[in-house]
Amino acid sequence: MKTKLTLFGAIFFIMMSMGHAQEKKVIKKKKNESQSIISGKVNISKYHSREQLDDMTKGELLDLYIERIRVIVNILPNIAFATKPGVTMEDLGIPETKDNVNALEDNIEASDDYFDSTIEFQKKILPYSDTNDLIAAILFYEATLKSLHTYNDFKED
Template sequence: MKAKLLLLVIALFCVSTITYAQKKSKPLSFISGKVNISKYHEREELDRMPKGKLLQLYIERIEVIVNILPNIAFATNPNVTMSDIGIPNTKENKKALEENIEASEVYFDSTIEFQKKILPYSDTSDLISAILFYESTLKSLYTYNDFKSN
């Protein structure tokens, strides 16, 4: 009886290992992470905010821009994969995309670390101008397709 139970456990383990090994990983997309902001602002509204809140807004906008703009020639929406736009899903192409994603993460992390240390010294008026500029840039993504020739 113990031998049958042991054999059954080993068989189930082997089947689950084989099944797990055959699962394919989710395809990588060009744009991942935070890809939109919760609200666009007017200058008057930003003028009334404390500097701490402005710093958060500024960093949030940087995050979205870093996630989208470098890959705008491929996609403007998340979850677009190489296969979706006709790029061969070769080992070399996957590796290149993986390296790009990793480099973007390293860049973003170091940029945010720098911003958190240095940005509090910025002039509040300049910070507000930068937030409005970033928001304008993000709004323009909605018109990106207007520039494409069909």
């Protein structure tokens, strides 16, 4: 019985050390990879017509409104760099210095904090909004997001 317990203990510690070694490799790899300028949710599931929105409940409209805010907060502040996820500082020729990487990480964290506090506020106050105003805002946000597809038209070659 003591032999089985010792053998089980040894196998357990070997497995734990192997797992820890794998974790270190993953962490090291993540540190060497360039971080995307745009992260988080960056697309919406569907664009809607006014008629479709008119047929929805206020709860459904609130969910759509929040989804659109999430996408806008993740994309719009960064469109001078990219309009889609996956673009890194390395792709743009930005030196990946410690200061630049920290600035990007701080920006992503600030965007997350802003979104979280905005949504906390929206969930408390937005239900009091007029349904027609909510629908107009969703349509406006969707038009703004659709316009991102034409962003490159504004660039000079």
